[in-house]
Amino acid sequence: MGQITFILRVAVQILAYTGPVLISLITLATVARVAPIDTHGIINRTVGASTATKATAKWIFGRLRHKHADPTPSSNLLVLLILSLLFTAFVSLTDIGFLGFYACSIPTANVIDAPASVSSNDAARALILTNMVNGTDPSKVKVARCDSSTVIDFGDNIFENNCTSWKNSTYADTELYANINSTDTDAMMPRQLTNYPSNAKISLNAFYVGPDTQRVTKPLIQKGLAVIPHDGGVQMVMGVPQLGPQKRVDLVKTLAVEVEVGCMTLGIRDIELIDTLSEGKMSFRTNGTWRNYTGPDYLEDALTKTVDDVRAYFEPFFNTSSLQSDGSMLSINASNLQLTTAAVVAPHQLPADFLSRGPVDELMGNCSQRVETKLGIVSDNRTTAIGDMCGLLGVGGSFSVEGFSAKIFERMVCATATQVNMVDATVTFDAAGKVSATITRVPSDLHYVIADYWSISISGLSNSTVFANYDPYRRYTLSENSRGSNAHFIHQPKLILNSYTVGLGSAGSAIASMGSTILGEEFFQTDEYNALGLLDDGLNFPQFHPPTVVKWMGQVGGSLMTASLGYNGWAALQGNHIEVQSTGGRLGSCYKPWYALGFVPLLGVVLLVVGWMVASMVGHAWFGTEVLEKGYGGVMPYAAAICPDPDNKGVLLAWEAHPEPRLQVIEKGYALTGGANATALKYLKSAPSYS
Secondary structure, X not given: OHHHHHXXXXXXXXXXXXXXXXXXXXXXXXXXXXXXXXXXXXXXXXXXXXXXXXXXXXXXXXXXXXXXXXOOOXXXXXXXXXXXXXXXXXXXXXXXXXXXXXXXXXXXXXXXXXXXXXXOHHHHHHHHHHOEOOOOOHHHOEEEEEXXXXXXXXXXXXXEEEEOOEEEEEOOOXXXXXXXXXXXXXXXXXXXXXXXXXXXXXXXXXXXXXXXXXXXXXXXXXXXXXXXXXXXXXXXXXXXXXXXXXXXXXXXXXXXXXXXXXXXXXXXXXXXXXXXXXXXXXXXXXXXXXXXXXXXXXXXXXXXXXXXXXXXXXXXXXXXXXXXXXXXXXXXXXXXXXXXXXXXXXXXXXXXXXXXXXXXXXXXXXXXXXXHHHHOOOOOOOOOOOOOOEEEEEEEEEEEEOOEEEEEEEEXXXXXXXXXXXXXXXXXXXOOOOEEEEEEEEOEEEEEEEEEEEEEXXXXXOOOEEEEEEEEEEXXXXXXXXXXXXXXXXXXXXXXXXXXXXXXXXXXXXXXXXXXXXXXXXXXXXXXXXXXXXXXXXXXXXXXXXXXHHHHHHHHHHHHHHHHEEEOHHHHHOOOOEEEEEOOEEEEEEEOHHHHHHHHHHHHHHHHHHHHHHHHHHOOOOOOOHHHHHHOOOXXXXXXXOOOOOOOOOOXXXXXXXXXXEEEEXXXXXXXXXXXXXXXXXXXXXXXXXX
């Protein structure tokens, strides 16, 4: 916009100079031969103004080259005429200076806020209630905290992580959160929390851990958490105020959950022709660039080995005699997937894996173990179970080209890794309503506590002890350490999605299962989550490559975070105060300082002229100039010598061509040569002396 403005202003300046020249030419071509003296004076002034710059420049160059035969040359006159030219040029140059002005938003005053913008007891209680089932009394819902645990061996291969000392209270207790800040997952709480009626001898809560019915496709701030889905996964930052447009907050040493995703194609594609009776087949590619990977480097090696293992499992299900020139071969049997024309991300099954999960559990278990070994992840104390870090996913939809239309599903293997890190984060809410975050990891130590939550009963038939395990308590706490790690990978237990989960209810437990949950296997076993798999492409064909699936998994992760976690109001109220900075506000005019250079030349000339004028006033050198001003106006220099009364506007003057073009006073009885009604230009051109 600024460039267009500059071009237009230059065009206006050009017109400002060329316009008077063109007008003066037209004036000379149409001026009457006979006219009153004041008319000729006006014409003289008009033509003189249009030619002043050119004539002055020519005169200056002549003086500088000593081509003027002036008996008394004046240096002051030379300098003043140069200043007059520079003044005109520098006025035009100020257009550059005006380009520095632009419309902007003037920031308003910064304010002090708190996590989730909780500033009172009422606001803290209201935030807690929004995380609970409607009508739940916080004073009736149990909450507990554990700082450490030990493993107890009950025999018969039964091990439990036992908290060494529980701190028990309810969600109405403000004192329990006195020393809890945004580096502790206990500053958060589960959502849809309520009491769970049970015959067990321990207090139980019910809460929801799982995704919403829709993916989170854009970054947002909700209940003290900034959730940032991106092309490689999802991030969540704790302790964020509820920002408005054109606001920014810098969070120092807060907790962030980061889930990163990697996917690699298997080189196996299911294809079913549309509008034909033929059944769908699997296509196995043996050469070319079938192996495509998207994700962090640390997941690639594990997925490469897993893809090779899965392909080896698939290979016997293909007819080698069907090998085509492009290196692909078709399956012996029909595809075991229900293909769709709608663009979708979904899990897929191994062939002949309808009744037993043995093959897929083994292959994905080996993949998870490779990832844990690579990242140094230690399993929970109670068991040596491998985390759930790998899964079979793919992208499907319709594809049409040159009259060929088919349903396609591109099979992949994906892996996830979850980190709990200390970060410095800048969260911004711009004028367009877009949330963004810049996250910098801070070296720290991670303290992890897991405490199993169980009840014991005696079986009436066998008189044996029966352990009923509920969702365990997990807590992640960070402490700054300049020699610590800036990437803390955590164990990912498998989560079985239900309408509610039963246990004590801890945010850490929900965080631990997010990486495994976004692998998506559970989503498509119940109708309520089916919409999660649908892509925005609809019935148009999607991109059948890993970035589509990786981005989808990050958006599902965002849905998990917003639906499962909220900030605890009491922790927010007693948390550190945060300065919310304004990045804009009311509309105003701002200026880019370096454009002010466009005003400097004109300012210099003005100062010189003003200084000169002051010096002249002191020496009385410029008084009495009215006489000269009157003498140099209009046609006075020409008429005064031959006209005794030049102030008489009734005196007529006419252009005469002999002996040279001149204005002649017309007196009574004066005989004009040529036609009196002709224009001056026409008369002069018709004269014999015209050449």
